[in-house]
Amino acid sequence: MYSEKVMEHFANPRNVGEIENPDGVGVAGNPICGDVMKLLIKVKGDTIIDVKFKTLGCGAAIATSSMVTEMVKGKTIDEALRISNKTVAEALDGLPPIKMHCSVLAEQALHAAVKDYLGRKNKS
Amino acid sequence: MVKRIYLDHAATTPTDPQVVEAMLPYFMKAFGNPSTLYSLGREAKAAMEEARDKVAFSIGARSEEIVFTSGGTEANNFALEGVTFANERKGSHIITTSIEHHAVLETCKFLEKRGFKVTYLPVDEYGLVYPEDVRKAITDKTILISVMHANNEVGTIEPIAEVGKIAREKEIYFHTDAVQTAGAIPINVDELNVDLLSMSSHKLYGPKGIGALYIRKGTRMIPLLHGGEQERKRRAGTENVPGIIGFGKAMEIAQAQMEQKQCQIANLRDKLIKGLFERIDGIRLNGHPLQRLPNNVSVCIEGVEGEAMLLNLDMKGICASSGSACTSGSLEPSHVLLAIGVPSQVAHGSLRFTLGRATKGEDIDYVLDVVVEIVNKLWAMSAV
Numbered sequence: 001m002y003s004e005k006v007m008e009h010f011a012n013p014r015n016v017g018e019i020e021n022p023d024g025v026g027v028a029g030n031p032i033c034g035d036v037m038k039l040l041i042k043v044k045g046d047t048i049i050d051v052k053f054k055t056l057g058c059g060a061a062i063a064t065s066s067m068v069t070e071m072v073k074g075k076t077i078d079e080a081l082r083i084s085n086k087t088v089a090e091a092l093d094g095l096p097p098i099k100m101h102c103s104v105l106a107e108q109a110l111h112a113a114v115k116d117y118l119g120r121k122n123k124s
Numbered sequence: 125m126v127k128r129i130y131l132d133h134a135a136t137t138p139t140d141p142q143v144v145e146a147m148l149p150y151f152m153k154a155f156g157n158p159s160t161l162y163s164l165g166r167e168a169k170a171a172m173e174e175a176r177d178k179v180a181f182s183i184g185a186r187s188e189e190i191v192f193t194s195g196g197t198e199a200n201n202f203a204l205e206g207v208t209f210a211n212e213r214k215g216s217h218i219i220t221t222s223i224e225h226h227a228v229l230e231t232c233k234f235l236e237k238r239g240f241k242v243t244y245l246p247v248d249e250y251g252l253v254y255p256e257d258v259r260k261a262i263t264d265k266t267i268l269i270s271v272m273h274a275n276n277e278v279g280t281i282e283p284i285a286e287v288g289k290i291a292r293e294k295e296i297y298f299h300t301d302a303v304q305t306a307g308a309i310p311i312n313v314d315e316l317n318v319d320l321l322s323m324s325s326h327k328l329y330g331p332k333g334i335g336a337l338y339i340r341k342g343t344r345m346i347p348l349l350h351g352g353e354q355e356r357k358r359r360a361g362t363e364n365v366p367g368i369i370g371f372g373k374a375m376e377i378a379q380a381q382m383e384q385k386q387c388q389i390a391n392l393r394d395k396l397i398k399g400l401f402e403r404i405d406g407i408r409l410n411g412h413p414l415q416r417l418p419n420n421v422s423v424c425i426e427g428v429e430g431e432a433m434l435l436n437l438d439m440k441g442i443c444a445s446s447g448s449a450c451t452s453g454s455l456e457p458s459h460v461l462l463a464i465g466v467p468s469q470v471a472h473g474s475l476r477f478t479l480g481r482a483t484k485g486e487d488i489d490y491v492l493d494v495v496v497e498i499v500n501k502l503w504a505m506s507a508v
């Protein structure tokens with residue numbers, strides 16, 4: 001039911017782990033099935049130079065987490081905010097319709113991390 | 125190629141080669157329609173009746189009390205709809221449990237739409253139905269009680285004989301879904317006090333697409349399928365002769381091996397449960413610790429998600445199943461796990477292994493190593 005790309009990311013997820021002193025942290029939970037994703041970013045200037053994730057969830061949740069970290073690395077904050085769950089799903093050659101909500105988790109966690117970063121920046 | 129270890133025998137089993145061999149002549153040689161007069165048809169008919177004898181004998185029934193169906197789902201539909209529609213004038217109330225297979229639950233929902241009232245009895249934390257609850261639920265409108273013999277997800281074996289006694293006392297028809305137990309543990313319809321009992325061939329190393337409903341002589345019911353006069357007018361349609369022959373053969377083999385296999389499989393089951401508990405923290409066993417199917421291992425592991433586990437297991441050649449919300453089309457955790465009181469987030473990490481005749485001790489060792497490795501990998505990746 002999953003594309004080869006999804007399975008490949010699921011089997012070898014990129015950027016799993018934590019960042020020491022991250023500049024932004026985003027957590028998103030899936031109220032439907034109870035999955036949780038955490039995404040951490042490190043920003044230099046306007047660019048996301050490092051990103052890591054941790055996810056408790058299904059195959060699609062893990063694969064989209066992995067994919068979204070690959071997509072944002074090296075991107076500017078503005079570019080990152082333009083990444084949506086659809087673009088992540090497309091980059092994975094699609095998800096089964098019933099699994100689209102899992103990709104929302106990735107979008108929400110990313111956007112939350114960026115907002116967290118922007119919030120911290122405004123305070124300092 | 126990774127070796128394959130199949131531990132999903134509650135879903136289906138591989139067909140026994142002896143069964144396939146027994147079926148083969150009935151495709152091209154003795155292919156006659158059993159309803160015909162000439163020898164080709166009579167030959168098929170004779171073989172079919174022999175298979176019926178085998179199925180009947182295995183559950184202590186008479187041959188004429190066996191109706192072949194397309195499988196367990198049809199048998200369950202037939203039992204529930206056949207009895208309720210035929211006894212509508214007597215009453216409109218059905219008693220069942222909240223952990224039945226969908227083939228029973230969805231049929232009950234359908235009957236509710238047609239005006240019947242259904243009581244779904246709760247179960248305890250082990251998945252057991254209390255016969256006293258059944259007694260209390262009975263009203264003067266009750267026409268049918270349906271309780272599964274053993275649960276397919278958590279493996280709990282229900283006190284069918286006790287429930288049957290109550291049903292008999294109150295003169296209410298009693299059906300049991302024995303899809304998980306037929307061919308696996310001893311069944312006797314008189315000891316169980318049942319009037320109707322569903323079976324499925326592909327769960328006992330027979331072919332798919334064939335099953336049977338035992339109907340005690342004298343049970344009032346109407347057919348589900350209308351047409352010809354096959355199966356003593358209880359199920360129209362040309363019989364699936366090769367399937368029936370295969371089912372009969374599979375049942376015969378299951379009976380012959382039962383004692384030995386039951387014990388062998390239960391030992392491996394206990395080895396797997398023990399190993400999982402020794403090596404993984406935050407694990408719970410679903411279902412009854414003792415009153416359980418010899419082949420069922422159902423657990424919940426905290427902090428991991430079922431689908432992710434199944435996909436990882438598959439990459440290592442292991443076939444298993446899960447009741448996690450993420451593996452279900454409805455994104456709801458299994459109704460059985462919820463009914464035994466497992467919180468949704470714990471049901472999230474549910475994993476079921478169902479062992480089979482060919483499962484070996486070394487398979488269990490391999491599975492244990494792989495599961496521990498996967499759980500650790502997923503824990504390391506987990507956000508909570």
Ligand code: FES
Nearest residue numbers: 033035058102450
């Ligand atoms: S996150 Fe639960 S279904 Fe994907």
